Each structure stands twice: as C-alpha cells, then as structure tokens.
Amino acid sequence: MSGIDLEHVLGDMGQPMHDHDTTPPIEANEPNFLTVEQMRCLDAAFAAWVAKAKGKRSVVSRNRTRLVFLLLRYTGAKLGEILAIDDQKDFVLACRKVLLGGGRDTDAKPRREVYLPGELHAELKQLLRDPDYTPHRGGIFHLDQGYVRRVIYDRASEAGIPKHLANPNTLRRSRAVELLQNGVPLTVVQRILGHLTANSTAAFLDLPEEEQKRLEKHFLDRENRRAAGQYNTFFGKIAAIEAGEIQSRLTVRTLGGHDLTAVISTKSLEALGLRLGGLATVRVKGALLALADAAEAGVAPDTHPAENRFRGVVERVTRGADVAEVVAALADGTRISATLGLDALAELRFCQGDGVTVLVSAFSVIVSAG
Numbered sequence: 575m576s577g578i579d580l581e582h583v584l585g586d587m588g589q590p591m592h593d594h595d596t597t598p599p600i601e602a603n604e605p606n607f608l609t610v611e612q613m614r615c616l617d618a619a620f621a622a623w624v625a626k627a628k629g630k631r632s633v634v635s636r637n638r639t640r641l642v643f644l645l646l647r648y649t650g651a652k653l654g655e656i657l658a659i660d661d662q663k664d665f666v667l668a669c670r671k672v673l674l675g676g677g678r679d680t681d682a683k684p685r686r687e688v689y690l691p692g693e694l695h696a697e698l699k700q701l702l703r704d705p706d707y708t709p710h711r712g713g714i715f716h717l718d719q720g721y722v723r724r725v726i727y728d729r730a731s732e733a734g735i736p737k738h739l740a741n742p743n744t745l746r747r748s749r750a751v752e753l754l755q756n757g758v759p760l761t762v763v764q765r766i767l768g769h770l771t772a773n774s775t776a777a778f779l780d781l782p783e784e785e786q787k788r789l790e791k792h793f794l795d796r797e798n799r800r801a802a803g804q805y806n807t808f809f810g811k812i813a814a815i816e817a818g819e820i821q822s823r824l825t826v827r828t829l830g831g832h833d834l835t836a837v838i839s840t841k842s843l844e845a846l847g848l849r850l851g852g853l854a855t856v857r858v859k860g861a862l863l864a865l866a867d868a869a870e871a872g873v874a875p876d877t878h879p880a881e882n883r884f885r886g887v888v889e890r891v892t893r894g895a896d897v898a899e900v901v902a903a904l905a906d907g908t909r910i911s912a913t914l915g916l917d918a919l920a921e922l923r924f925c926q927g928d929g930v931t932v933l934v935s936a937f938s939v940i941v942s943a944g
Contacts, residue, residue, distance in 0.1 A: 607748040608739060613647065615733035620644075623729060634706050638714055639725050641701070645715070646742055649674065649688045650749035650767050653722065653742040659715045661702060669847035670695045675768050686768055689847075750775065805901065805911040806858040808834055815850055817843065824941060826854050830906025835881040837936040846943050857940045858910065880933035886910065888928045893919070902930050 608616070620640045627633040645656045655674045659665075664673045666687075676685035690698070701707055707714060723742065730740030746767070753763050764775040810828035822843045824836045834856055848854060886902035889909065898919045902910045910932050914922070924930070 606739070606744070607751045608735065608744060610752070612733065612735055612739075613748065613752075616730055616735060617644075617647070619729040619733040622732075623725075630706060634710070637701075638707075638710070639717060639722060641698070642715055642717060642722055643726060643729075643745075644694055644697075645672070646745040647749060648691050648694055650746050650753070650763075651675075651688070652746065652768075653719060655768075657715055657717055657719060657722070660712055661714045662712045665698065665702070667695065667699055667702075668844055670845065671847065686765060688766055805909045808832065808856040808858075808908060810834070810854060810856070812848060812850055812852050812854050815843070815848070823936070824848065824854070826856050826941070828856075828906070828908075830904065830908060832882075832884060832904075832906070834934070834939070835936040836939045836941050838941055842941075846941070848941065848943055852943060855942045857942075858934050859938045859940070881936040882932075882934040884910070884932040884934070886930050886932055888924050888926055888930055891919070891924055891926060900924050900930075902932055904932070 620643055624633065624636045624640050627636045642653075642656050645651065645659070646653065649656070649672065651674050659672065659674075665671075666673070670692075671687045671689045673685050674688055701714075702711075726742060726745075727737075727740045731737075750763050750767060753766065754760065760775060764771065767775055769775045808826065808828040808830075810826045810832075812824055813827040813833065814823075814825035816823040817840055820840060821837055822840045824838065824843075826834045826836060828834055836856055884904050886904040888900060889903045890899075890901040892899045892901075893916065896916065898914050898916055900912050900914060900919070902912070904910065912932070
C-alpha cells in the first residue's frame with residue numbers, strides 16, 4: 575500500500591477536521607509568508623511529531639508525511655507535484671536534484687529540475703536505502719492531499735503559526751521569498767517554481783509593500799558589497815570536460831573571454847552536476863596565487879608551473895606586519911587578490927599601475943555550478 579497507513583488514519587479519525595476555508599482574510603501589509611524562525615519552529619514541530627510515533631509502521635507513516643513537508647519547504651513546489659513524485663524515477667541523487675512537474679496532459683508544462691539542500695539530500699539517500707520503506711518504494715510520497723494539508727495545519731498550530739499561513743501554498747511562497755532574500759534572481763526563482771513568466775512569479779508572491787521595499791534595499795546593498803569586495807571569482811560557461819576515473823579537467827570560458835583550466839575530482843564533477851555548456855563559478859584560492867611581472871609572461875612553464883595566466887594591472891598594494899596583499903585588475907574588471915611575503919614584495923617591487931601576469935594553478939580553484 576503506497577498511501578497512508580490505516581493505523582495512523584484511524585488513530586486520527588476521532589479528531590475534528592479543520593475548516594481551512596474559513597481562515598480570516600490577510601490584512602494589508604500583513605506578511606503572507608513564513609519567516610526563517612517560523613520555518614524552524616514548523617520543522618521542529620514535525621520532528622517532534624515523528625518522534626512521538628509508536629511502532630515502526632507509525633514512524634514510517636509520519637516520516638513520509640514529514641518528508642513531503644521538507645520537499646515543499648525546500649523546492650517551492652506545489653503539493654500535487656510533491657505527491658506525484660516517483661521516488662524510483664524522479665530523484666537524481668548523484669546530482670542532488672529532483673524532477674518536478676510534467677504529466678500526461680497534452681498541455682502539461684515541461685518537467686523541471688530543482689536542486690536539494692545538503693541535509694535533505696543526505697536524509698533522502700538514507701531513507702531510500704532503509705528496508706522499512708521498501709514496501710512503499712515508487713509511492714513513498716503518494717499520500718492523500720487532504721490528510722497532508724491537515725497534518726501541516728496541526729503542526730503549524732503547535733508551532734504558533736497563524737491559521738492563515740498554515741497551508742502548502744504558504745510554504746511555496748515562503749521558499750520563493752527566502753531565495754530572493756538570499757540574492758537569487760527573480761528569473762531563477764521563476765524557473766524553480768515552474769512559472770512561465772517572471773510576472774507570474776511576482777504576482778504569486780504578492781508581497782506587502784514594506785517587504786517589497788526591504789527586499790529592494792537588500793538587493794541593492796548586496797550588489798554594492800559584491801561589486802566592492804568580490805575578488806578571485808570568475809563566472810562563465812563550461813567549454814570542455816575531460817573526465818577521468820579520479821580527476822577531471824574542465825575549461826571554463828569566462829564572461830571576460832578568458833579560458834580558465836580547473837582540475838577537480840570526478841566525484842565532485844558528478845555531485846555538482848557540472849556539464850558541457852552549463853554555467854559555472856570558479857573561485858581562486860588567494861593564498862595560492864602568484865604574480866609575475868608582465869614582461870615575464872613568456873617564461874618557461876617549469877619556472878612558473880601554472881596552467882592559467884592572465885594579464886592585469888596592479889590596483890592596490892597593502893602592506894601588513896608580516897605579509898602584503900596585492901590586488902590586480904584584469905581587463906574584464908575581475909579583481910584578483912594575492913598574498914605575498916614582505917621579502918617577495920620587496921623583490922618584485924610592485925607599485926600601483928604596474929603591469930602584471932596572474933598565475934593560477936588548475937589545482938588551486940574551487941568550481942561550483944551556476
């Protein structure tokens with residue numbers, strides 16, 4: 575049986591059903607999403623509910639419902655989409671993602687991929703190996719929609735969450751707001767939610783005016799900090815992949831037109847879901863940077879064994895008690911920070927405006943998707 579365990583349903587039948595249609599209307603400028611603290615309290619209420627279950631069948635039943643909640647909370651999907659997940663086909667756990675949407679209707683939207691956070695990904699991997707869930711495989715999430723709504727309502731009540739926010743749609747909206755607050759572009763949030771246009775996403779959020787102003791200020795502050803302080807970071811598209819058994823070599827063509835070579839483990843390549851043509855962010859470990867005079871750009875590889883070489887101009891030199899920081903600006907505006915010993919700085923004699931070559935080892939970078 576892939577639905578709800580009868581033992582658990584019968585145990586709840588004596589409780590009155592809640593009338594979700596009589597919730598009071600939301601006042602103007604009243605939040606229509608859950609805060610991070612409210613989400614934490616709701617998560618704790620679900621965990622406590624599972625912990626109180628008596629017997630293996632009840633634990634499994636309640637934990638299945640809790641996982642539906644967690645998927646709602648972290649994917650921003652509709653309840654129907656979560657309940658339609660086939661756990662044997664729709665999880666790509668090697669890449670930490672779940673496939674959502676689609677369907678058999680001719681006008682069904684294309685399926686979309688949504689990435690899972692680390693803790694949820696780890697819990698799902700463990701659960702899908704647990705023999706207690708084997709009888710439900712393929713239908714672990716195929717639960718009754720009304721039952722799931724009622725459980726969410728009850729747990730929200732225990733967490734002190736207002737009645738009008740105790741529903742799956744609020745979880746969906748809350749995830750969207752959370753992503754926006756963390757700097758995810760509206761178009762990306764649109765894709766995650768499965769909306770056809772960004773306007774649909776904006777209309778769905780329907781944020782109170784005060785929250786709109788707060789988010790706007792948050793984005794502006796974030797962009798200012800990013801423009802002022804983000805060093806050693808390249809953004810681009812993966813132009814080539816040479817996959818090996820243990821290590822893989824990537825070529826990322828940056829927005830500034832540089833070809834940057836990176837070597838990462840093949841396990842990381844698969845876990846991150848990096849693919850040819852996909853977007854990537856490459857961060858250079860500043861402590862492993864080397865700077866050489868621009869006139870030495872043609873030196874032999876054995877003298878400066880670095881796969882990546884970029885021309886730039888010294889923008890700033892800051893001397894400390896023991897070390898110095900040299901910031902170089904590349905032609906595309908990317909800023910590279912290198913830490914040098916004072917003896918090395920004295921030998922190289924870097925000054926503001928000097929031409930330099932930035933040398934970066936392919937092993938001294940961190941690659942992430944997007």
